[in-house]
Amino acid sequence: MFFVLSKTLGVALLPINFIVELGILSLILLSTRYAALGRKLAATALVLLALAAFSPLGNLLLYPLESRFPPWDPSRGAPDGIIILGGSVDPDLSATHGTPIVRHAADRILAPAELARRYPNARIVFTGGNSDLISGDAKEADWSGIALENIGIPKERLILERNSRNTYENALLTKQLVAPKPGERWLLVTSAFHMPRSVGLFRKVGFDVEAYPVDWRMGGREDLFSFSNSGRDGLSRTDVAMREWIGLVAYRLMGRTADLLPGPTRD
Known part of the structure; x- marks a missing residue:
């Protein structure tokens, strides 16, 4: 409902x-x-x-x-995993044209490529299915997986969660999929404006994550x-x-x- x-x-x-x-x-x-x-x-x-x-x-x-979470501090060491929230690739357009089509928030796709290079042992999870009220068979995770491979992340490093329809389901299904262990550190990559809601939902399902905000829409207080x-x-x-x-x-x-x-x- x-x-x-x-x-x-x-x-x-x-x-x-x-x-x-x-x-x-x-x-x-x-x-x-x-x-x-x-x-x-x-x-x-x-x-x-x-x-x-x-x-x-x-x-x-x-x-x-956008100012609620500061940029991630890498001084604490390498993360165990990186979670990428969907919302960039249009699954239906991608299915129609046979190639990943990034319509919004391209930083959600680009930033993980650098993180994957910097932290070669981190698990990488993409979470996102189809958020349309009346959706077809196209899943964002399938096409985003191809996009992530195209920018240098090996297929064998990718874990795809393809059934979630909103951020709450992103959190719930990702936790079920990766079963994070106590003490593990997971980064959450999403747009800066979306980070408060995302972190709150992940916390509520019992999955503590560290914010890695991207895709800012404005500058600082001067704007x-x-x-x-x-x-x-x-x-x-x-x-x-x-x-x-x-x-x-x-x-x-x-x-x-x-x-x-x-x-x-x-x-």
């Missing part, structure tokens, strides 16, 4: 979708006796669109997420109040951030994380 709601209600609440829905509703009302309300909703939709596209709103929402020159970029940052905050709230309410905004140590 949660998966279905996340792909329906959760998607409907994303800023750009919500603004479009509000605009459509205003147009419908304009042709009825509620035209005055329709005009107010249309004006509201325009204001929200301007805020989401050009104001610092996206940066203000992203910064607490907090900068305005976007591109409406598309501003909308993208606002959508990405709101998706994470909605996910954090939903998982906390369900008891799947111990904190609203998990950090390097439990608050």
Whole structure:
């Protein structure tokens, strides 16, 4: 049920979708006796669109997420394993064209290649199936495995988890697959904005991981109040951030994380 709601209600609440829905509703009302309300909703939709596209709103929402975990400190020594979260390769497009197609967050694929070279004894796990509400047989892990091989990671080092549909299932199924032993150190590679939710979910299933954030969408604190020159970029940052905050709230309410905004140590 949660998966279905996340792909329906959760998607409907994303800023750009919500603004479009509000605009459509205003147009419908304009042709009825509620035209005055329709005009107010249309004006509201325009204001929200301007805020989401050009104001610092996206940066203000992203910064607490991206700054929550610092870059990984290699001074503690080599990790026992590296977990790569899906979300980069489009499985359906890849299946259609017969080659891995990276649509988002390419750093999630590129960073593990350097980690694999630096730590030749670390186990490498990719976790990700197909996150579409109505999905076909294509699995992201299959195509991401090919992409990882193409950039230098030997096939025999890869462990592929191909059945998870969301981050909670990433955590649960990966733990079942690798059965981490006490004292082992595992890195978790995912986008910086996605790291708080991911770490919180892994902790909750009893799999302690060390954050290896990649794929930052903004700079530092100096970017907090900068305005976007591109409406598309501003909308993208606002959508990405709101998706994470909605996910954090939903998982906390369900008891799947111990904190609203998990950090390097439990608050």
